[in-house]
Amino acid sequence: MGKMAASVVDYGEDAFRKIFKFYKRRQPPPDFSKVVDFSSGPVSDKVVSTELDPTSVSDGEAREVGLRPVREWRAFGLQGYPGFVFISNPFAPGSQPVWVRQCLKSYPQKPNVCNLDLHMPPGETEDIWGKSADALRCQPSGKRGPKTLLEKLRWVTLGYHYNWDTKTYSSDSQTPFPADLHSLSSHIAAACGFSGFSAQAGILNYYRLDSSLGIHVDESELDHTRPLLSFSFGQSAIFLLGGTRREDTPMAMYMRSGDVMVMSGPSRLLYHAVPRIIPTLSDSDDLIRHYPPPEGSTITGLVTAKDWEVCSRYIQNSRVNMTVRQVLGPGQSFPETQSAERGCDRVSDRGLKKK
Ligand code: SIN
Numbered sequence: 001m002g003k004m005a006a007s008v009v010d011y012g013e014d015a016f017r018k019i020f021k022f023y024k025r026r027q028p029p030p031d032f033s034k035v036v037d038f039s040s041g042p043v044s045d046k047v048v049s050t051e052l053d054p055t056s057v058s059d060g061e062a063r064e065v066g067l068r069p070v071r072e073w074r075a076f077g078l079q080g081y082p083g084f085v086f087i088s089n090p091f092a093p094g095s096q097p098v099w100v101r102q103c104l105k106s107y108p109q110k111p112n113v114c115n116l117d118l119h120m121p122p123g124e125t126e127d128i129w130g131k132s133a134d135a136l137r138c139q140p141s142g143k144r145g146p147k148t149l150l151e152k153l154r155w156v157t158l159g160y161h162y163n164w165d166t167k168t169y170s171s172d173s174q175t176p177f178p179a180d181l182h183s184l185s186s187h188i189a190a191a192c193g194f195s196g197f198s199a200q201a202g203i204l205n206y207y208r209l210d211s212s213l214g215i216h217v218d219e220s221e222l223d224h225t226r227p228l229l230s231f232s233f234g235q236s237a238i239f240l241l242g243g244t245r246r247e248d249t250p251m252a253m254y255m256r257s258g259d260v261m262v263m264s265g266p267s268r269l270l271y272h273a274v275p276r277i278i279p280t281l282s283d284s285d286d287l288i289r290h291y292p293p294p295e296g297s298t299i300t301g302l303v304t305a306k307d308w309e310v311c312s313r314y315i316q317n318s319r320v321n322m323t324v325r326q327v328l329g330p331g332q333s334f335p336e337t338q339s340a341e342r343g344c345d346r347v348s349d350r351g352l353k354k355k
Helices: 002-011 015-024 059-064 096-106 128-138 179-191 305-315
Strands: 047-049 074-078 084-088 155-159 201-208 211-216 228-234 236-241 251-255 260-263 272-278 318-325 347-349
Touching: 015 211, 015 236, 015 272, 059 179, 096 179, 096 228, 096 305, 096 318, 128 305, 179 228, 179 260, 179 318, 201 211, 201 272, 228 305, 236 318, 305 318
Parallel strands: none
Antiparallel strands: 047 074, 074 084, 084 260, 155 201, 201 318, 211 272, 211 347, 228 260, 228 318, 236 251, 236 272
């Protein structure tokens, strides 16, 4: 009894916050040796290989959205986290640049909504890419000019637009969900056993090297039997996955460019956060190495060399994450009042918003 009380005191009331602050710390730098690295396979005793359904997605369907055949994916689970699936970069060589381009050039466009809309007149946020591309392309590396709109982008919402104030979705604020991301999400979900998943809302977070994402649970969706999908591109993140209570000590793992995470079942409503971005991306990384794409790549909307100049410059200092959600179950509709998302702090920059 005495021992248990001591451990509660040791960890404080909030073990998650303690670990969050540990990994966010700059000086002295934290010890990263306990961070699970799925790119090295099941090296930790907590990591287990997970079987996916290779028949759920044809090779052609996978190829169309830039994925390798499902039988080639390396998928893992974590002991103690049923429903959590980590797919270590299932993207085919040369296809990540296409998704990065979509996140930077296409998805921030109207009618989608972004953080800049909150304090800029509509005309000024209409062509974020067009207003930023030349400045980014010409920026000598290492030198910093005035921040472009693209560098000021923090979030974009798709489909049912998440309302950050009420922490709800509603039928009054909805625009078409991008078809390409809808297909990508359906295939990932189907391979994990969720055929029929329909992407209805997306939140894209844009992180600079000093950004973090606060501790939160994604519970505003009305159907929690559907998984939450998460796609990462660019620099790496330390991702923390906790329990259903803030007192549960979270596990730390790397999320690298191309990695996909699926939170479903008992893991759908777990606390999670991103305390730190780590610039691990190098020329040997798939994302960089495979531009221009190899012969025979069929993914639609190939990235032009001019686009790639901007994207590659941007991701040197950034990470982009897309979370995709199904908000309503089949036949479900929005009630009069909706539940709130607990403890949600969005991406914050060092110095601007302290945890
Ligand atoms: C991430 O950036 O990896 C997490 C995004 C989220 O939880 O919304």
